[in-house]
Amino acid sequence: MDTLIxxxxxxxxxxxxxxxVPQGSKDLKExxxxxxxxxxxxxxxxxxxxxxxxxxxxxxxxxIANGVKKIxxxxxxxxxxxRNIGANLLIILKAIVVELPSDRSMMF
Numbered sequence: 001m002d003t004l005i006x007x008x009x010x011x012x013x014x015x016x017x018x019x020x021v022p023q024g025s026k027d028l029k030e031x032x033x034x035x036x037x038x039x040x041x042x043x044x045x046x047x048x049x050x051x052x053x054x055x056x057x058x059x060x061x062x063x064i065a066n067g068v069k070k071i072x073x074x075x076x077x078x079x080x081x082x083r084n085i086g087a088n089l090l091i092i093l094k095a096i097v098v099e100l101p102s103d104r105s106m107m108f
Contacts, residue, residue, distance in 0.1 A: 001017070001021055001025075001030075002030050005017065005030045005031065005034060009030075009034075014053060015033075015035070015052075016035045016036075016037060016045065016049050016052050016058075017031060017034050017035070018036070018045055019037075019038075019039060019042075020038070022034075022036045023036060023039060025085055027085055028085060035048050035051065035056075035057055035058040036058070037058075069107060070106065070107040071096060071106065096108065
């Protein structure tokens with residue numbers, strides 16, 4: 001993914017990254033200036049591309065506003081979470097908890 005993004009930027013192409021990898025790596029340096037569409041918002045890709053053509057960078061990041069009621073983290077090895085972005089599981093968990101609604105309407 002990094003190579004494709006770097007090559008696209010150097011060719012001065014309009015870039016929209018979609019899927020779970022860019023969604024989970026949104027703070028990656030290579031994604032600066034790139035619009036990102038997460039897996040739950042994939043149906044909005046046309047809207048994001050249109051905004052990108054207008055020169056706007058779009059980050060479809062507020063899952064709570066989109067109706068998500070449950071976050072479930074699982075893996076065979078959760079110790080690896082965040083290594084690709086210079087973080088760890090504790091940092092990621094704290095960042096998620098800060099965003100949760102205070103009325104406890106979301107399950108984590």
